[in-house]
Amino acid sequence: MNIFKRFIKDQRGSGTIAVKSLVLITFFIMVMYVLIDFYYLSNVYRYVKGQQDLANRAVYAQIDMARLADRELYIDDTLGRAKFEEYLEKNLELDASNNPGRDIRIVGSVEVKEFIIYNTEDLPATTPNGKTVTFVSVYSEIEVEVRPFLYGKFGTIKLNPHLLTDLPDKLVKTFHP
Amino acid sequence: MKRFLRDQRGGGGLEVLLAVIILMFIFLWTNETVIVMYKNQVLEQAKMKGLDAMQTKGGLTAEIETAVRDYLTGRGFDNARLSITGTIATVQWGDEIALEIEYQDQMKTYRRIGLLTIERVIEPITYHLYGSTTSYYFDNN
Numbered sequence: 001m002n003i004f005k006r007f008i009k010d011q012r013g014s015g016t017i018a019v020k021s022l023v024l025i026t027f028f029i030m031v032m033y034v035l036i037d038f039y040y041l042s043n044v045y046r047y048v049k050g051q052q053d054l055a056n057r058a059v060y061a062q063i064d065m066a067r068l069a070d071r072e073l074y075i076d077d078t079l080g081r082a083k084f085e086e087y088l089e090k091n092l093e094l095d096a097s098n099n100p101g102r103d104i105r106i107v108g109s110v111e112v113k114e115f116i117i118y119n120t121e122d123l124p125a126t127t128p129n130g131k132t133v134t135f136v137s138v139y140s141e142i143e144v145e146v147r148p149f150l151y152g153k154f155g156t157i158k159l160n161p162h163l164l165t166d167l168p169d170k171l172v173k174t175f176h177p
Numbered sequence: 178m179k180r181f182l183r184d185q186r187g188g189g190g191l192e193v194l195l196a197v198i199i200l201m202f203i204f205l206w207t208n209e210t211v212i213v214m215y216k217n218q219v220l221e222q223a224k225m226k227g228l229d230a231m232q233t234k235g236g237l238t239a240e241i242e243t244a245v246r247d248y249l250t251g252r253g254f255d256n257a258r259l260s261i262t263g264t265i266a267t268v269q270w271g272d273e274i275a276l277e278i279e280y281q282d283q284m285k286t287y288r289r290i291g292l293l294t295i296e297r298v299i300e301p302i303t304y305h306l307y308g309s310t311t312s313y314y315f316d317n318n
Contacts, residue, residue, distance in 0.1 A: 032203060032207050036211065060271075
């Protein structure tokens with residue numbers, strides 16, 4: 001506060017005020033850009049994670065109905081992965097090479113880094129990021145490149161959302177009454 | 178330049194005025210950008226809430242649509258400018274359900290004309306949100 005008071009009361013000359021104004025403006029611009037970049041990145045991260053969650057949940061369409069009759073939740077890995085990729089493509093509006101279409105938030109291709117289905121026989125297990133799995137679940141980790149406003153002028157930032165999705169309790173009870 | 182920097186005569190009113198104008202311009206520009214990002218974030222939350230409900234109900238019902246509209250109007254969105262479409266209930270386990278939310282809005286942008294004049298321009302903006310997954314609706318009967 002003292003620095004601000006001294007700055008306001010400074011009568012030494014227009015040259016000093018001009019230099020100080022320039023420094024102040026540059027500092028203000030930098031702070032605004034950093035805050036906006038941070039908010040933008042957190043927004044994109046939440047959006048991508050939400051769309052990834054929808055793709056994770058779509059995997060449960062591949063529950064083996066024959067095994068379900070014996071009250072066992074089982075999802076085939078190949079069928080599950082195909083479903084996950086189908087819905088990730090739909091939700092992030094990706095083309096055949098996993099590049100974004102009209103979505104300007106993502107740049108470059110989206111990569112599926114990890115996709116694991118934890119079936120009953122795999123439990124208990126631990127995900128690659130150290131979470132304990134006790135229910136039949138789907139784990140995925142993807143990588144997307146984002147270009148924020150300020151930092152985007154120099155390069156891109158890679159986001160790695162990872163997500164463990166299990167069935168809602170109510171549905172588990174439906175299968176295991 | 179050296180003489181300008183060593184000037185001890187006081188004043189500097191024009192420099193301060195210019196600094197204030199530039200800072201105001203930065204604030205106005207960033208303010209609108211943040212508003213657009215915030216609205217997008219709220220619409221995204223509404224979409225996810227809608228899809229959560231649709232997944233267990235097996236599609237979009239009148240109650241879910243009303244709940245999504247209420248969520249958004251409660252946060253300052255205009256119901257008349259809102260369009261909600263999706264897979265109508267009821268679809269069975271494993272079938273696709275999709276939800277699309279569109280919101281027609283206006284965005285204020287600022288253009289500099291000349292050295293000291295800033296003009297406010299109102300431009301139309303459409304928020305478009307889409308999400309799809311599969312139905313969890315399970316008919317036990």
